[in-house]
Amino acid sequence: MFYRYQEWDEGLHNFDDHIILSVHLCLTIRNALQSHTAVSRVVEIIEATEVVSFPNKERVLQGYLHFEALTEHDYKFACVSCGYSPAVAVMDLHKKGVFNMPWAK
Structure with a gap:
């Protein structure tokens, strides 16, 4: 039996068991999009600021869109x-x- 860990109460969004985004990051991306900033730019900014590397930007976008699909608007x-x-x-x-x-x- 497969179990996908999905616990928004703890601030995590599990996209595909490989990409786990924080809810805070998803909300940051949402606000960036509303001010006309691309997801890839947000990822680049965080990578430069935190000196870390993210997964493929397209996968981060897909994870974010998955988050939005599960969110009530x-x-x-x-x-x-x-x-x-x-x-x-x-x-x-x-x-x-x-x-x-x-x-x-």
């Missing part, structure tokens, strides 16, 4: 095509069709 935007609370939000693909707009449930 409170959407505060609308899509011109989909309306409020779209079932799927595509990162940076339909930038012109999405805009910030407060809404009430």
